Amino acid sequence: xxxxxxxxxxxxxxxxxxxxxxxxxxxxxxxxxxxxxxxxxxxxxxxxxxxxxxxxxxxxxxxxxxxxxxxxxxxxxxxxxxxxxxxxxxxxxxxxxxxxxxxxxxxxxxxxxxxxxxxxxxxxxxxxxxxxxxxxxxxxxxxxxxxxxxxxxxxxxxxxxxxxxxxxxxxxxxxxxxxxxxxxxxxxxxxxxxxxxxxxxxxxxxxxxxxxxxxxxxxxxxxxxxxxxxxxxxxxxxxxxxxxxxxxxxxxxxxxxxxxxxxxxxxxxxxxxxxxxxxxxxxxxxxxxxxxxxxxxxxxxxxxxxxxxxxxxxxxxxxxxxxxxxxxxxxxxxxxxxxxxxxxxxxxxxxxxxxxxxxxxxxxxxxxxxxxxxxxxxxxxxxxxxxxxxxxxxxxxxxxxxxxxxxxxxxxxxxxxxxxxxxxxxxxxxxxxxxxxxxxxxxxxxxxxxxxxxxxxxxxxxxxxxxxxxxxxxxxxxxxxxxxxxxxxxxxxxxxxxxxxxxxxxxxxxxxxxxxxxxxxxxxxxxxxxxxxxxxxxxxxxxxxxxxxxxxxxxxxxxxxxxxxxxxxxxxxxxxxxxxxxxxxxxxxxxxxxxxxxxxxxxxxxxxxxxxxxxxxxxxxxxxxxxxxxxxxxxxxxxxxxxxxxxxxxxxxxxxxxxxxxxxxxxxxxxxxx
Numbered sequence: 001x002x003x004x005x006x007x008x009x010x011x012x013x014x015x016x017x018x019x020x021x022x023x024x025x026x027x028x029x030x031x032x033x034x035x036x037x038x039x040x041x042x043x044x045x046x047x048x049x050x051x052x053x054x055x056x057x058x059x060x061x062x063x064x065x066x067x068x069x070x071x072x073x074x075x076x077x078x079x080x081x082x083x084x085x086x087x088x089x090x091x092x093x094x095x096x097x098x099x100x101x102x103x104x105x106x107x108x109x110x111x112x113x114x115x116x117x118x119x120x121x122x123x124x125x126x127x128x129x130x131x132x133x134x135x136x137x138x139x140x141x142x143x144x145x146x147x148x149x150x151x152x153x154x155x156x157x158x159x160x161x162x163x164x165x166x167x168x169x170x171x172x173x174x175x176x177x178x179x180x181x182x183x184x185x186x187x188x189x190x191x192x193x194x195x196x197x198x199x200x201x202x203x204x205x206x207x208x209x210x211x212x213x214x215x216x217x218x219x220x221x222x223x224x225x226x227x228x229x230x231x232x233x234x235x236x237x238x239x240x241x242x243x244x245x246x247x248x249x250x251x252x253x254x255x256x257x258x259x260x261x262x263x264x265x266x267x268x269x270x271x272x273x274x275x276x277x278x279x280x281x282x283x284x285x286x287x288x289x290x291x292x293x294x295x296x297x298x299x300x301x302x303x304x305x306x307x308x309x310x311x312x313x314x315x316x317x318x319x320x321x322x323x324x325x326x327x328x329x330x331x332x333x334x335x336x337x338x339x340x341x342x343x344x345x346x347x348x349x350x351x352x353x354x355x356x357x358x359x360x361x362x363x364x365x366x367x368x369x370x371x372x373x374x375x376x377x378x379x380x381x382x383x384x385x386x387x388x389x390x391x392x393x394x395x396x397x398x399x400x401x402x403x404x405x406x407x408x409x410x411x412x413x414x415x416x417x418x419x420x421x422x423x424x425x426x427x428x429x430x431x432x433x434x435x436x437x438x439x440x441x442x443x444x445x446x447x448x449x450x451x452x453x454x455x456x457x458x459x460x461x462x463x464x465x466x467x468x469x470x471x472x473x474x475x476x477x478x479x480x481x482x483x484x485x486x487x488x489x490x491x492x493x494x495x496x497x498x499x500x501x502x503x504x505x506x507x508x509x510x511x512x513x514x515x516x517x518x519x520x521x522x523x524x525x526x527x528x529x530x531x532x533x534x535x536x537x538x539x540x541x542x543x544x545x546x547x548x549x550x551x552x553x554x555x556x557x558x559x560x561x562x563x564x565x566x567x568x569x570x571x572x573x574x575x576x577x578x579x580x581x582x583x584x585x586x587x588x589x590x591x592x593x594x595x596x597x598x599x600x601x602x603x604x605x606x607x608x609x610x611x612x613x614x615x616x617x618x619x620x621x622x623x624x625x626x627x628x629x630x631x632x633x634x635x636x637x638x639x640x641x642x643x644x645x646x647x648x649x650x651x652x653x654x655x656x657x658x659x660x661x662x663x664x665x666x667x668x669x670x671x672x673x674x
Contacts, residue, residue, distance in 0.1 A: 001039055002464055004046070005053045008118040008192045012047065012164075019043040031467055031671035038466065049156035049167055051119035054197070055112050057463065059150070060343070061200035062108045066147065068154035073343040074220055075202040075462055078213070080354045082615075085390050091438035092204055092349070092454065099199040099455040108198050109146040110134045113178070115195040116149045120171040126179065127193050133178050148174050199452070200459050207354070213346070213361045214368065214375075221342045221378050343380040345462050349388050349434075351409035352494045356611025358383065359473050359493040359664055363629060366662060370632040383666050384462060387413035387431040409612060411494055411555040412666070416469060418558075422669040427461055430454075467671035470663035472564045474554055475629035481605045481622045488618060491629050492610040493664060496552040498598070501605045501619060521584065522548040522573045523604045529568075529596040544601070546573045548586070552596070552626065564628060564661070566593050595627035629662040 004010060004018070022043060025036025045052050059066050060073040077096065079089055113134065117125045134142055152174065156167040205216065348354050362383075369376045387410040410431060417424030434454060471493060478488040500523055524546050531539040550570040556563065570589040600606060600622045608624060610616040637654055 001042070002460065004043075005057065006194070006197050008115065008194055009122050010046070010050065010119070015043060015047050019047065031673060034467065035670060045157050048164060049153050050164075051116040052153055052157040054115050054119070054195075055150065055153055058108055058112050058198060062103075062105065062198060063201065064105060064108060064112075064146075066150050068151050071341050071343070073200065073345065075200050075345045075347060075458070076213075076216055076220075077202060077204045077347045077349060077458070078207045078354070078358075079204070079349040079388075080357065081206045081208065083350045083353055084388060085435075085438075088388065088390065088435055088438040089206060092434075095452060095454050096202045096204045099202060099452055103198050106139050106142055109142055111195050111198060113142075113146055113149050116153055117171060117175050118192055118195065120168045121175060123192055125175065125192075129179055130175070145174065145178055199455060200462065202455065202458070207357065210361070211364070213358075214365055217344055217365075217375055217379060217381075220344055221375070340378060340380050342378060343382065345382045345384060347384045347386060347458060347462065349386050351387060351389055351612075352412055353409070353611055353613040355385060355412055355664075355666075356493050356613055356616065359491050359611075362664055363473060363491045363632075363662060367632045370636050382462075383468075383664065384465060385413060385416070385666050386427055386434075386458070386461070388434050389431055390435050411553075412471070415555050416666065416668055419469060419672040420467075420668040420670045421673070423465075426457065426669070430457060461669075465667040465669050467669065468665035468667050469672055470563070470665045472554065473629040473662045473664055474566070474626055476608075476610070477625040478608060478618050478621055479623035479625075480618075480620050481603060482620065485620075490610060490616070491662075492554070494553070494555050494611050496624075496626060497549065497609045497612075498551075498621075498624070499549040499607050499609075501607050501621075522546045522571075523606060524601045526599045526601050527570075527596065529591065529593040531591070531593060545570070545589070547571055548573060549606070550598070564594060566596065566626065568593060568596065595625075597623070597625045599623040631659050631662045634658045634660050 004015075019040060022036045022040035025032045026040070027033070028036070042053055056069055056071075058064070059069050060071045063072040063074070077092065079092065081089060110131070114127065114130055117130060118127070134145075137145075149171065152167065152170045156164075156170075203216075205212065207213075209215075346358075348358055365375070375381075389409060413428055413431065417428045437454065473491050473493055474496075476490050476492060476496060478490070480487070500521075524544065526542065526544050528540065528542045531541055533539055548571045550568060553567040553569070556565070556567065568591050570591070572587045572589045574585050574587050576583045576585055603622055605620040605622055608618040608621050637658060641654075
């Protein structure tokens, strides 16, 4: 499919054969039928209007202005500077910057024109003459013919003109008009030539702030971001974040969406523009108007910079800030639905620890969107993961240890590789290749632009990886041994690990030694969990044991296992009495569950580490509760429903049709192949 998109011209016979093959895939189970349907739709469009797939890809990736196809895409590469070395980060920055060299909007428009002409006219297209004619044209003329070509291709691709010959005739007319200003020589036609597929728009970001992902997405879809000063823009985003925190507090008091109003409620504060269009209204209209009472105008605060974001919502389908009043009896005009014209493709470079940060950021974004919908209605969000590990051991023994450690740090990538063989062969091989390429000395004989292997692989993955694998995000509530300390709430994606915390005070140390001598190492725990059974029936169990720690794994070792299940490995200490005295043995205790509660019965604290990240370690913990994280929008609607049906616990009304669990989708090429 990637070759068909880039090919200068495809014969109708070949396109028909591939189309028939994709239709046969519809009889197979998922993911084969899903992929077959997706590609069959694309091929049908390509047969009707040759060059459509290439044209749409270039327009969206380069954000070229086009009314028939107004979609935009951008690739955001996020890397954690504390997980990747500076050499790797610098190499990635250099690679992404070099990908944008010699790639102007004019050149991209010329590529679209040339590719569309070849795709429709075949070998009868004079490529040399077309390139020379476009090169000699001013940019305004190139843009004019670009718009003409896009309109012709989109008109045929959308079904308005299903006749391929009519589409070819229309493009041939544009082709002769473009060549009319160029004096053709006696040179013969050179045949079909491949048109370069420009590198997509890629930006590289070092993930240093918790809300950095949200800020970058807002700047991507906001039309004012290109004209604002960086300092002013950052201050406005920070002010909006403070306003969002205030709105978060209000959501606990009233179960409704928070809406910022710029209306003070005082008649004299109405803008003149809102009054003038309705000046000649009748007496009936004047009497039906909402009469405003005298009041005190609220003093404006700096937090009113929320209007910064509202001003960006005045695009197609957005609601105006001031609603015009209408006459009685006249039905209101239906509001145009918002279109998701932007697609943000988030590529995470690193191991499971950066995916843990992504789960945190995604959960925070979903909560923010539940309180005030802004990005969801305007943005398609796609996630991709490329595993990268550092460190190359020298000896065999150290290599075995490092390999085991690196495999543990890349459990998500390992699962995706087992589920999707194409992901394993194309993406998982980059795990050690990217660090090697970053440390290799660059050849002085080769230009920087000619060696863009990493960028090419990322572009291929992002363009063709369309099948998501959804991972369950788990919520954890942590209680501390200090009653005055508020419980902490967090989320994790791959792993939760607990360990016995070392005693600090001499008194606690002395008591710990005595307890260890009698009962063995570790602490006494009470574990309450719901056993995972095939029938999904609720079976709650409670056990008490002594343990030195436990590990909860959310990523199964086999792709056939359920993704919404925790594999808990408990190191249990068992006391053994024999003739020689008392001894203790460590026994591995395993259980499967979806929710679990762990409590220290002797009030001795332990530590909790999330997603293998030492920066996300909690100390002085005495109790932990883990359960699948719920979708924030589901929780809000559930609260609103329960308000009117206090004695009903099951989902009723709209709640039944809403996604209940928060899932993190990571795109692959084929999804899970059973």
